Amino acid sequence: xxxxxxxxxxxxxxxxxxxxxxxxxxxxxxxxxxxxxxxxxxxxxxxxxxxxxxxxxxxxxxxxxxxxxxxxxxxxxxxxxxxxxxxxxxxxxxxxxxxxxxxxxxxxxxxxxxxxxxxxxxxxxxxxxxxxxxxxxxxxxxxxxxxxxxxxxxxxxxxxxxxxxxxxxxxxxxxxxxxxxxxxxxxxxxxxxxxxxxxxxxxxxx
Amino acid sequence: xxxxxxxxxxxxxxxxxxxxxxxxxxxxxxxxxxxxxxxxxxxxxxxxxxxxxxxxxxxxxxxxxxxxxxxxxxxxxxxxxxxxxxxxxxxxxxxxxxxxxxxxxxxxxxxxxxxxxxxxxxxxxxxxxxxxxxxxxxxxxxxxxxxxxxxxxxxxxxxxxxxxxxxxxxxxxxxxxxxxxxxxxxxxxxxxxxxxxxxxxxxxxx
DNA sequence: TAGATTGTTAATCGATTAACAATC
DNA sequence: TAGATTGTTAATCGATTAACAATC
Numbered sequence: 001x002x003x004x005x006x007x008x009x010x011x012x013x014x015x016x017x018x019x020x021x022x023x024x025x026x027x028x029x030x031x032x033x034x035x036x037x038x039x040x041x042x043x044x045x046x047x048x049x050x051x052x053x054x055x056x057x058x059x060x061x062x063x064x065x066x067x068x069x070x071x072x073x074x075x076x077x078x079x080x081x082x083x084x085x086x087x088x089x090x091x092x093x094x095x096x097x098x099x100x101x102x103x104x105x106x107x108x109x110x111x112x113x114x115x116x117x118x119x120x121x122x123x124x125x126x127x128x129x130x131x132x133x134x135x136x137x138x139x140x141x142x143x144x145x146x147x148x149x150x151x152x153x154x155x156x157x158x159x160x161x162x163x164x165x166x167x168x169x170x171x172x173x174x175x176x177x178x179x180x181x182x183x184x185x186x187x188x189x190x191x192x193x194x195x196x197x198x199x200x201x202x203x204x205x206x
Numbered sequence: 207x208x209x210x211x212x213x214x215x216x217x218x219x220x221x222x223x224x225x226x227x228x229x230x231x232x233x234x235x236x237x238x239x240x241x242x243x244x245x246x247x248x249x250x251x252x253x254x255x256x257x258x259x260x261x262x263x264x265x266x267x268x269x270x271x272x273x274x275x276x277x278x279x280x281x282x283x284x285x286x287x288x289x290x291x292x293x294x295x296x297x298x299x300x301x302x303x304x305x306x307x308x309x310x311x312x313x314x315x316x317x318x319x320x321x322x323x324x325x326x327x328x329x330x331x332x333x334x335x336x337x338x339x340x341x342x343x344x345x346x347x348x349x350x351x352x353x354x355x356x357x358x359x360x361x362x363x364x365x366x367x368x369x370x371x372x373x374x375x376x377x378x379x380x381x382x383x384x385x386x387x388x389x390x391x392x393x394x395x396x397x398x399x400x401x402x403x404x405x406x407x408x409x410x411x412x
Numbered sequence: 413t414a415g416a417t418t419g420t421t422a423a424t425c426g427a428t429t430a431a432c433a434a435t436c
Numbered sequence: 437t438a439g440a441t442t443g444t445t446a447a448t449c450g451a452t453t454a455a456c457a458a459t460c
Contacts, residue, residue, distance in 0.1 A: 006427065010403055014395035018355065018378050030441065038380045043429055050443060059435045059441045077402030095301035101378070105398045141405055149224065165408060166401045172224050172307070174244045182404040184397045189220035191390045192311045195372045196283030197216055198388040199347055202371060212451065236417065249453055256419060265417045265459045 005075075009048050012040070016048070017072045020065060030062030076105070083110040083140045084168075087155045088147030089125045090114075092170060096146060097124065110138060128158070135162035144168045145175075211281075215254050218246070222254070223278045226271060236268025282311070289316040289346045290374075293361045294353030295331045296320075298376060302352065303330065316344060334364070341368035350374045351381075362389075 019037060020029060031046035038045075049063060050056075052071050057063045073079060081103075086093055089112045096102075097109050113128045114120060120127055126134070134140075143159040145152055145167060152171035159167060166182040169175055172189045225243060226235060237252035244251075255269060256262075258277050263269045279285060287309075292299055295318045302308075303315050319334045320326060326333055332340070340346070349365040351358055351373060358377035365373060372388040375381055378395045 005403075007400065008427070010399050011393070011396035014378065014393065014399050015380055018395070019380060032441075039382075041429060043431095044427090046442070047428090047444090057442055059443095060439075061436085062441070075403075076399045077406055082402065082405065091301040091304050095297040098297050102398075105395060106402065107398060142401060166404055168397060168401060172220065174221055174225060176245075182401060184401050186392070186394065186397055187217070187220065188392065189224070189311060190217035191374060191392055192308075192313060193216050193220050193282045194213065195348060195374060195388060195390050196288065196312065197211075197281075198372055199288065200283055214451070238417075247453060249455095250451090252418070253420090253452090263418055265419095266415075267460085268417070 005048075005051050009051065012044075012048060013052065013072050013076055016045075017069065017076065020069050020072070023065060026065055028058070028061045028063065029065050029068065031057070033062070078104065078106040081106050081108055082142055083108050083138055084142035084144055085110055085131065085135060085140050085159075085164075086112040086144040086146060087128065087131070087159065088112075088114060088145060088151075089116075089119045090146060090148075093144075093146035096144065107142070109144070110134075110140060128155075131158060132162045135164065139163075141165040142168065144170070146170045149173045211254075211257050215257065218250075218254060219258065219278050219282055222251075223275065223282065226275050226278070229271060232271055234264070234267045234269060235271050235274065237263070239268070284310065284312040287312050287314055288348055289314050289344055290348035290350055291316055291337065291341060291346050291365075291370075292318040292350040292352060293334065293337070293365065294318075294320060294351060294357075295322075295325045296352060296354075299350075299352035300325075302350065313348070315350070316340075316346060334361075337364060338368045341365075341370065345369075347371040348374065350376070352376045355379045 015038060016034065019034065023029065031049050032042050035042040035045040049068070052075050053063055053068060054071055055067065084107055086097060086109050093112060097112055102108065111134055112125045113131050114125055115128050119125055141164060143164040145155055147155050149171045152169065152173050153175060156167060156175045156177060160177060160181060166184070167175065168184050168186065170186045172187070175183050177183055221244060222240065225240065229235065237255055238248050241248040241251040255274070258281050259269055259274060260277055261273065290313055292303060292315050299318060303318055308314065317340055318331045319337050320331055321334050325331055347370060349370040351361055353361050355377045358375065358379050359381060362373060362381045362383060366383060366387060373381065374390050374392065376392045378393065381389050383389055
């Protein structure tokens, strides 16, 4: 299991999981049913499930729902809590900090950092100068960047100095990092680009 | 132009644009230089630029920076402002509402809606019951969903009734929509999945 | 001119989808 | 048994990358 899990397949798993968790009064779930519910190709789902499930599915029945939920959550790392730090406690940063959903994803924002004294409270939001110390002590490996674009690279460099291994970047810039560091861009501008393009094409048709 | 623009290519354009806008004292930019700066393949960038630029690039020089910025922004729809409405004025919703960056992307959040009376102020946040009326009058085609997962499908149905054509969905669920509606999922859970997986693989190596 | 860069055609790669035998 | 579903091998598709002639 987890052998042939492509990037895309991995990104589909949370979708499966959220759907499966909402099912009630169901003991088994089959790939065709799941595929139909999420508008996905049946074979694709079958392959994904085969890759994540520890026990094979049962012909004519499918997969035991309870086990499947467990297996997917496990692969997604939801079962072991990981601490993260966040840099940039502006509106977006604070929205993320107060998002309870992260617990479900195995992520806990242990602390946030900012340079603006007016947002620093010494309880959850600290001055950036304290970052390295805290990261080292808590062995934190995930950093969330929610600072303005202009400051993002510098913050990124700082996080790497602190021993961060994976970065979740909300700033609309490309970050330069050593190849061992994973940067996951939450690229809202790209999403908007796809929306705009769709609307324009509709307009051009008419 | 804009003929062979794949989904992925389109998603790269905002990256190019943000980089190009930050350049100073530069008149021409070439594909190889841009590619190197963003850690992308040179041919890929060359093809993308050829697809978006209205005038061909100059051998040995590249593309006129000013024109290139204009052309990309144009394709991305940043030059014509589009109104959007947002449903769910919680933390995330309000963070998006107050994000000034959208103006740059040609998006304006014209109004937000919520069911919770305590957040409704009658100025920017209105009761959901007013949604259809406002959408119709303002000819709004973009809807942003920032409600909890459990409410998302219902909100989505409401938006479609209001004449919305494209949906930017922040709720971690798959939305069922007619095929003519574009749904762009801002799937934070998927991003986190990729981060977690990367960390786990590092752990397994050691 | 020589050399960098362009645009484009061909080869490669990876992911999705189709086909099918095996199983309960 | 018959039929639905599984796992897997092969075919297709789309995007990325390589190769190369054309251009300034």
